[in-house]
Amino acid sequence: MLGIFNGELLILSYPQIHRFSQAISEQCPFCGQTETLPHVYVRCDFFKMLLAWFSFVFDFPAFIFGPSGRFNFSTTILIHFFLAQAKLAIYKTRKSKIQNDLYSTDHVLEMFKALCVSGVKLEFCCCSEVQLFEKQWCVRDAFCKIAEDEKEQVPGWHGRWEGKASATLSLRNLSFHINTSDMLASHNYWHWSLYLMDEGDYENVLNMYDKEIQPRFTHSGGMLDIVDACSLLYRLEIAGVDVSNRWLQLAKVCSSHYGDRVLVFNDLHLLMAALGAHDKGAQKLISGMEEAGQSSAEQASFYNSPGVPLAHAMVAHSCGQHEDVAAILSKLYASFGVVGGSGPQRDVFNLIFIKSLLKSEKLKDSSLARRLINVRLALRPTSKLNQRLFAAL
Structure with missing residues (x-):
């Protein structure tokens, strides 16, 4: 599902929107260049700090559709998840810039990290088996791991997710996360x-x-x-x-x-x-x-x-x-x-x-x-x- 979501999460570039409304400029809100989908995702200087995080990505198709044939299944799904969060971070950062939203960070890398952490926390709480979560998300403990004292608990109800810091999350908070998902x-x-x-x-x-x-x-x-x-x-x-x-x-x-x-x-x-x-x-x-x-x-x-x-x-x-x-x-x-x-x-x-x-x-x-x-x-x-x-x- 993450791979499909990764491929579907595309935002219209300004020239595309310009076809429907002449009031919309064709220029990128960050650098002023004519905007295209490749520009939105991989060429705008503003987002290069984020793209540098994906050291294996060198072209537009790879960033849009994800890697193929170079990683095992679990690693591929995890990379698709990161790519999806990166695109969402770009979208939300663009929106904040366009709306002059003073209450949203315009630092795309920090937003990307926050989206990744919250997304995996939610996956942990919704997962029915600890082993299944570890197999999917804790690949070589590169991104996260489950604290040893939490492995006996049922993540489907609550649990502690351990990355750089421990945190708790209840399914009762699901409505809040949906309400803030723009x-x-x-x-x-x-x-x-x-x-x-x-x-x-x-x-x-x-x-x-x-x-x-x-x-x-x-x-x-x-x-x-x-x-x-x-x-x-x-x-x-x-x-x-x-x-x-x-x-x-x-x-x-x-x-x-x-x-x-x-x-x-x-x-x-x-x-x-x-x-x-x-x-x-x-x-x-x-x-x-x-x-x-x-x-x-x-x-x-x-x-x-x-x-x-x-x-x-x-x-x-x-x-x-x-x-x-x-x-x-x-x-x-x-x-x-x-x-x-x-x-x-x-x-x-x-x-x-x-x-x-x-x-x-x-x-x-x-x-x-x-x-x-x-x-x-x-x-x-x-x-x-x-x-x-x-x-x-």
């Missing part, structure tokens, strides 16, 4: 909500949506916050949960993006809100996606397939036309990956497919549902969601 706060709550949904604790999922996710997408208007909210409400409805009028407020925020045509992934999530709110913008979205599929746009082929057919399947799903959904998605199932997003994010499309197969009256659809659910159970046998799907066969 742009990923809502996404972290989304992941937490997925766990609660797997447990079938829908009441607390709705509470988390109302208290943590909804206020954030309303305030930020950020697309990551929006797609998380759309996905969560859509999953709840697939599970048969009444989300009341929550779609209406979400659709109001989404409506300003109906004409964006930036990513297929984004448009499909915006469509969830439009369909949930019975918004006429749903047809505008689908028409725009169809036009994009026939254009010379960068994402044209992805809009053409699986984007547009998947959008039509979602419309059919909202109308209860389960056989139609099954017929469309049985041809697209293998290509869900090109929609974009992570595996957990794309799983909402798998759930649409499986639920429609289960509700279809066709024997072949029931047979395919059984096969897909058995695969899910084989991969995650302890998942209560997968167990509920199996029980519905």
Whole structure:
């Protein structure tokens, strides 16, 4: 997961943002040079003190995607973790500089160290076995080690992590760490909500949506916050949960993006809100996606397939036309990956497919549902969601 996160944590350079807003300068906020992604991560003089820490990194691809073929598995994962924290430190330092935030350090190396320490502390508290933590994080004791008198305790509840200094951390503090995680706060709550949904604790999922996710997408208007909210409400409805009028407020925020045509992934999530709110913008979205599929746009082929057919399947799903959904998605199932997003994010499309197969009256659809659910159970046998799907066969 860390390797994937490391590859996904990319921030837009100013020239990219400049394409959407002419008010944004194309210059680096630190050195004044024209900014590019390589400049942001490896060429700006301001960040060279951080890059020097990674003595094995000499080029842009290695810093973005991490090392390959030169280290054992545990060491590679640890390096990916450091790279991810380095990128987050760069992002937060840039943000502090742009906003003239006097309460945040602009020393990127100190921020990087703090992020590494807090991240590994949290991993220690969430780890179920001491030996597993040592194998993954205490590689040659180069970065950290567990104090001998703490090895008999259960890290999943509490424990002392020993680096340069000992410290304690309780899972009760998890909310504080999420609240202060800046742009990923809502996404972290989304992941937490997925766990609660797997447990079938829908009441607390709705509470988390109302208290943590909804206020954030309303305030930020950020697309990551929006797609998380759309996905969560859509999953709840697939599970048969009444989300009341929550779609209406979400659709109001989404409506300003109906004409964006930036990513297929984004448009499909915006469509969830439009369909949930019975918004006429749903047809505008689908028409725009169809036009994009026939254009010379960068994402044209992805809009053409699986984007547009998947959008039509979602419309059919909202109308209860389960056989139609099954017929469309049985041809697209293998290509869900090109929609974009992570595996957990794309799983909402798998759930649409499986639920429609289960509700279809066709024997072949029931047979395919059984096969897909058995695969899910084989991969995650302890998942209560997968167990509920199996029980519905």
